[in-house]
Amino acid sequence: MVFKKIETQSLPDIHSEGHLYEHEETGAQVLYLENDDTNKSFTIGFRTPPYNDNGIAHILEHSVLNGSKKYPSKEPFVELIKGSLNTFVNAMTFSDKTIYPVASTNEKDFGHLVGVYLDAVFQPKLYQDPQILAQEGWHYHLENEDDELIYKGVVYNEMKGASASPERQVYDHVSSQLYPDTTYSKNSGGDPKAIPTLTQEEFIAFHQRYYHPSNSLTTVYGDVNITDLFDRLEEYFTGMGRHSETVDLSIEPTEPKEAVYTDTYSITAGDDPTGKDYLALGWHGALPDETLDIFGLEVLDEILFGNNQSPLKKALLDAEIGGDINSDVSDIGYPTAFLIMAKYSSADKMAKFKEVVQETLTDLVKNGISKDLIQAALNKITFQTREAAISEDNPRGVIYAIQSLNTWLYDKDPFVNLKFNHYLEELAKVAEDGYFEELIQRKLIDNDVFTQVILKAEPGKSNKQEEETLKKLQEYKANISEDERQRIIKETLALIERQETPDTAEDLAKIPTLKREDLTTDEQDYPVDEEVFGEDTSFYHAEQFTSGIDYIDLYFNIEDFEADEYELLGYFSNLLGKLATDNYNEAALQTEMDTHTGGIYGNVSIYEDVDGNIKPFFKVSGKALAASLDDLIGLMKEITLHTQFDNKAELLKITQRLISNFENKINFSSHGIVANRALSQVKPTAKLSERIGGIDQFNYLKTVRDELKKDATELTDSLTQLLNKLMNKRRLNVLYTGEASRKNTVKDALKTAFESLPNEDLGDKVTYQPGPKQNEAYVTAQDVNYVGLGSDAKGTLDYSGTSQVLSTAFRFDYLWNAIRVKGGAYGSLYRHTRNGSVALGSYRDPNIGKTLDVYKGIPDFVKNLELPESELLKYIIGSLSPLEQPKSAHSKGLTAFNRLQRKIKKDDIVKLKKEILATDSKKLSALHDDFKTVMEKGSVVVIGNKAQIENEKDLFDKVYELY
Numbered sequence: 005m006v007f008k009k010i011e012t013q014s015l016p017d018i019h020s021e022g023h024l025y026e027h028e029e030t031g032a033q034v035l036y037l038e039n040d041d042t043n044k045s046f047t048i049g050f051r052t053p054p055y056n057d058n059g060i061a062h063i064l065e066h067s068v069l070n071g072s073k074k075y076p077s078k079e080p081f082v083e084l085i086k087g088s089l090n091t092f093v094n095a096m097t098f099s100d101k102t103i104y105p106v107a108s109t110n111e112k113d114f115g116h117l118v119g120v121y122l123d124a125v126f127q128p129k130l131y132q133d134p135q136i137l138a139q140e141g142w143h144y145h146l147e148n149e150d151d152e153l154i155y156k157g158v159v160y161n162e163m164k165g166a167s168a169s170p171e172r173q174v175y176d177h178v179s180s181q182l183y184p185d186t187t188y189s190k191n192s193g194g195d196p197k198a199i200p201t202l203t204q205e206e207f208i209a210f211h212q213r214y215y216h217p218s219n220s221l222t223t224v225y226g227d228v229n230i231t232d233l234f235d236r237l238e239e240y241f242t243g244m245g246r247h248s249e250t251v252d253l254s255i256e257p258t259e260p261k262e263a264v265y266t267d268t269y270s271i272t273a274g275d276d277p278t279g280k281d282y283l284a285l286g287w288h289g290a291l292p293d294e295t296l297d298i299f300g301l302e303v304l305d306e307i308l309f310g311n312n313q314s315p316l317k318k319a320l321l322d323a324e325i326g327g328d329i330n331s332d333v334s335d336i337g338y339p340t341a342f343l344i345m346a347k348y349s350s351a352d353k354m355a356k357f358k359e360v361v362q363e364t365l366t367d368l369v370k371n372g373i374s375k376d377l378i379q380a381a382l383n384k385i386t387f388q389t390r391e392a393a394i395s396e397d398n399p400r401g402v403i404y405a406i407q408s409l410n411t412w413l414y415d416k417d418p419f420v421n422l423k424f425n426h427y428l429e430e431l432a433k434v435a436e437d438g439y440f441e442e443l444i445q446r447k448l449i450d451n452d453v454f455t456q457v458i459l460k461a462e463p464g465k466s467n468k469q470e471e472e473t474l475k476k477l478q479e480y481k482a483n484i485s486e487d488e489r490q491r492i493i494k495e496t497l498a499l500i501e502r503q504e505t506p507d508t509a510e511d512l513a514k515i516p517t518l519k520r521e522d523l524t525t526d527e528q529d530y531p532v533d534e535e536v537f538g539e540d541t542s543f544y545h546a547e548q549f550t551s552g553i554d555y556i557d558l559y560f561n562i563e564d565f566e567a568d569e570y571e572l573l574g575y576f577s578n579l580l581g582k583l584a585t586d587n588y589n590e591a592a593l594q595t596e597m598d599t600h601t602g603g604i605y606g607n608v609s610i611y612e613d614v615d616g617n618i619k620p621f622f623k624v625s626g627k628a629l630a631a632s633l634d635d636l637i638g639l640m641k642e643i644t645l646h647t648q649f650d651n652k653a654e655l656l657k658i659t660q661r662l663i664s665n666f667e668n669k670i671n672f673s674s675h676g677i678v679a680n681r682a683l684s685q686v687k688p689t690a691k692l693s694e695r696i697g698g699i700d701q702f703n704y705l706k707t708v709r710d711e712l713k714k715d716a717t718e719l720t721d722s723l724t725q726l727l728n729k730l731m732n733k734r735r736l737n738v739l740y741t742g743e744a745s746r747k748n749t750v751k752d753a754l755k756t757a758f759e760s761l762p763n764e765d766l767g768d769k770v771t772y773q774p775g776p777k778q779n780e781a782y783v784t785a786q787d788v789n790y791v792g793l794g795s796d797a798k799g800t801l802d803y804s805g806t807s808q809v810l811s812t813a814f815r816f817d818y819l820w821n822a823i824r825v826k827g828g829a830y831g832s833l834y835r836h837t838r839n840g841s842v843a844l845g846s847y848r849d850p851n852i853g854k855t856l857d858v859y860k861g862i863p864d865f866v867k868n869l870e871l872p873e874s875e876l877l878k879y880i881i882g883s884l885s886p887l888e889q890p891k892s893a894h895s896k897g898l899t900a901f902n903r904l905q906r907k908i909k910k911d912d913i914v915k916l917k918k919e920i921l922a923t924d925s926k927k928l929s930a931l932h933d934d935f936k937t938v939m940e941k942g943s944v945v946v947i948g949n950k951a952q953i954e955n956e957k958d959l960f961d962k963v964y965e966l967y
């Protein structure tokens with residue numbers, strides 16, 4: 005046996021037996037988490053400490069996926085995913101490791117994914133082909149002698165977008181200050197200023213050094229044939245020998261040299277920087293073998309910062325250190341740094357910030373933390389871990405692999421983080437003896453490995469940087485020889501040629517795919533029973549095994565609410581559970597909720613059925629262990645009926661937080677924002693979503709914030725009136741997801757709880773309209789753009805299996821190549837949903853007009869589409885894949901309700917699958933005229949760079965400032 009078993013441990017928290025193996029020749033370790041979960045996963049990881057900010061680890065992560073010895077096509081992974089039923093495929097770079105996880109419920113598919121990943125990481129083509137670094141990392145781009153010389157590359161643009169986030173900059177500074185001269189002071193994603201220093205020689209040396217079996221850690225999870233898997237690994241491990249040097253990631257934290265570190269970040273030129281600074285305090289937390297303290301710090305974070313009423317968060321908000329306060333304990337990398345960050349602050353508040361933190365913490369140590377608060381935090385985390393162990397929303401095996409690596413990567417026991425119940429129980433015990441107070445003293449008050457970071461807002465900084473880069477490139481271009489310039493042009497054109505040349509049929513055929521006979525049109529049942537609840541309302545029961553958790557969703561019918569009430573509704577939904585009620589103040593309510601439930605949330609859900617009817621609901625969701633049902637329902641009732649809206653200070657805190665969250669969303673998912681905004685000009689449901697959670701809501705929140713700084717009685721009144729209007733028995737439907745034996749208990753308890761609601765006729769059903777149709781641009785301080793297009797395809801292009809196969813072809817072929825590979829954007833989205841919505845969006849895109857031209861080219865792509873059977877089959881499988889994703893018990897309940905509202909039956913899904921399977925090239929290209937109409941009817945919305953929007957302003961009817 006070439007893989008020797010070192011240790012076996014029983015892991016009841018994750019329903020697994022854990023086996024640790026070592027490969028004799030190379031010393032590679034494999035952790036096998038054995039259980040009967042059909043959603044199998046495989047994660048291979050390497051220690052990859054970067055030595056500077058050139059993004060080497062991140063660019064390598066991208067580049068190994070660009071062809072390998074056995075699979076020489078340009079992007080075997082894209083080809084593989086097209087035709088895979090995977091439930092998860094990704095590659096991720098952390099500050100000291102890179103991991104490649106895959107998951108699938110299909111055994112054969114799982115084998116394909118593992119095989120292609122192994123060849124990619126161990127035998128990549130990047131050694132022989134420098135065009136891979138040029139495309140994925142960076143290159144000088146010059147197509148004609150007279151053009152501006154620019155930098156281009158996928159990671160280069162990705163990081164330009166990512167580094168625009170001030171939060172991310174704060175994290176990077178804190179990490180560099182706490183851990184200078186270590187791997188953790190480097191930007192593992194890559195700093196756009198440093199990326200263009202990376203050379204092909206460095207690139208290869210890094211791969212040789214770190215992508216060796218001896219430096220690998222592999223986790224296998226689920227119902228897997230481990231002997232087969234070992235054979236696959238053996239193919240790449242045998243003959244590799246053992247790397248003489250091990251990768252040492254140990255650190256010895258010492259007191260930082262500078263007490264306060266100051267830098268700036270960019271806001272839009274001309275914007276007022278007042279109140280836009282960030283302040284942060286950071287401490288080194290714990291080393292990887294201080295297991296109890298690592299769990300302890302997470303619970304402490306929940307105790308101090310879990311919600312606006314938590315003692316330290318509240319103290320900082322009340323002292324107006326910042327409009328929003330965040331904390332974090334594990335996202336900086338290995339050393340689990342503890343971080344507190346104040347947003348909407350000013351640099352001169354730093355001393356006060358530190359003082360409030362010190363005073364509050366000292367008080368907590370001296371007077372003791374409230375026992376209820378500790379209990380609530382422990383319960384909340386216990387509920388979350390218990391629920392995660394039965395969740396299907398992310399592949400559990402991948403999450404467990406990452407958790408194991410948190411110790412394993414540093415040569416510590418890989419099992420400890422998989423035994424969380426043990427540590428949570430231990431913490432509950434030691435809490436009695438003052439553990440958390442002692443932890444505060446030791447880790448936060450007496451800890452010298454501590455830093456203060458100030459990030460000031462600087463208007464127009466990014467423009468200045470862009471100009472500097474441009475100038476540097478202009479000088480470079482002017483100073484190189486004619487030969488050198490010609491060489492750059494030649495290389496640019498050669499790269500474009502590579503990008504435009506399709507892979508050979510021979511190379512494509514080497515990539516393993518499923519066959520038609522591996523596919524089925526079977527569809528799972530999502531049962532739901534409907535019973536009478538009140539007058540005109542229903543009680544829905546979705547029977548599911550939920551491991552002892554009750555999921556209750558209250559759906560209040562709001563079809564008689566006017567469109568312009570939806571901004572308030574969206575805002576209102578985010579206030580529930582966070583404000584005082586008739587019987588609890590804010591803090592007591594939070595403690596009660598955390599102690600007895602898994603959370604209670606408000607939300608607005610809008611369904612559109614197959615006939616175009618819109619069914620909007622205001623929704624209150626709650627979950628708890630069965631033993632706490634009475635508490636859960638009692639609290640849901642308290643929150644829905646008795647919330648008070650007159651505490652302006654609290655309202656302001658929550659509002660700031662909501663604004664802050666949306667600003668974050670602008671940095672990380674603007675492709676979704678522009679796509680929905682564009683759709684809202686043609687689809688009424690999308691317009692309602694805009695009002696609840698899009699740019700409309702963001703603008704509304706800003707007016708609310710201004711109002712709250714003044715009188716705000718009007719706001720309090722409208723919220724109270726809204727609550728009164730909503731609380732009507734004739735609106736209330738219920739969805740219960742849980743076991744059959746509990747249905748009547750739950751139903752009776754809810755009936756009694758809401759008995760006292762008024763019972764009144766609803767107003768007339770409102771017909772909702774889309775927003776005004778106009779091409780819009782929103783200016784931000786970012787260097788990149790997000791280009792959205794939305795169109796109503798209803799009546800033109802049918803939603804069918806054929807249209808879904810085309811969607812897959814757009815995503816993996818046309819848009820992928822045109823927007824990402826050639827355009828240099830990070831990515832794009834394409835969606836065509838059953839209600840006829842067609843939406844497109846690009847992500848971290850250097851272009852605007854060019855991307856719109858790509859969208860306009862869709863009909864031609866469709867027209868000329870001629871797919872050989874092997875390619876067609878890939879798109880067929882890729883279209884079935886999203887329909888085969890595993891769901892958690894609660895998601896199954898919600899899916900059942902959703903389908904009922906939209907009048908979609910199981911047979912409709914089976915029909916869709918049959919159409920997907922019956923698709924051929926002719927059916928696909930026949931849709932080109934329909935696409936032409938759909939694209940022509942579309943609306944355009946862009947979020948992006950100020951200068952670029954100005955340069956292309958003719959594309960827009962309206963240009964707005966987003967902030």
Ligand SMILES: [Zn+2]
Nearest residue numbers: 062066159162
């Ligand atoms: Zn990336």
